[in-house]
Amino acid sequence: MKNPVTPEGERISEAEYAVMDALWQASPLSATEICAHVCQDRDWSLATVKTLVSRLVAKNVVDAEADGRRYLYSPRIQRSDYVGGESRRLVDRLFGGKAAPLFAHLAESEALSDDDLAEMEALLKELRK
């Protein structure tokens, strides 16, 4: 399929991702609590968060557990799965599936700090063996 992002192949939009991110940092959270985490940053109203959460629940990537009159929400997918999927999508789409050119691009556009380079070196050493 086109969208290998959620179990059902639904995509998580950028705005929805902000909500997921809050839930990945701490969960379960109520809609209001999520808003406390993201509304300032994104300049959103609580209503917006509610909508996004509903959509995420509809997409089956967020779980709603009843807690009295309200719901507490938790992610149903791992952050690492999402992030891994998105990364691969990008590499596939823009670099024909090869990671090396991506690395080259980041290097070229000065997007790699010395720290990054050091970490990469360690990572490569780790992987090679």
Added chain:
Amino acid sequence: MKNPVTPEGERISEAEYAVMDALWQASPLSATEICAHVCQDRDWSLATVKTLVSRLVAKNVVDAEADGRRYLYSPRIQRSDYVGGESRRLVDRLFGGKAAPLFAHLAESEALSDDDLAEMEALLKELRK
């Protein structure tokens, strides 16, 4: 702004990207020629290509040069700029701007071939010195 993708901050959608890609491979091309490059792959009709091209022209990322009754189109932005921008967006959004975790993820999801590793190692050696 939010979208550092085009001069005017317009985004290039995924479908539009397929058209850009054709133009980056060879240009200028007429709409029909673009279609020859992408319509089989994406299972599109010529009409779809025409729409996408118009939108890209409207977004100022494709240039239309008259050639008799028709137009020949060329990219107005470099592929490397687009690709670099998108890469950085992803790294910023998902990895807080650090590149190393991205590669750690790719490694984990088996997206790194031995070739990739070798190339990246060579690149790293190049960068560090």
Added chain:
DNA sequence: ATTCATCGACTACATCTGTAAACGAACGCG
């Protein structure tokens, strides 16, 4: 019990995307 704050559900609506058909102008062939 009455009021007030809060919650989720439903509704709204503009824009962007994907995908294309309709249409009228113009070119090329016969």
Added chain:
DNA sequence: CGCGTTCGTTTACAGATGTAGTCGATGAAT
């Protein structure tokens, strides 16, 4: 000199997305 073919332009339309308002139920506080 018509006629079909080929262009670009305009219009279409459903689904996704961003952003939020309304509303009825319910819970808390007095």
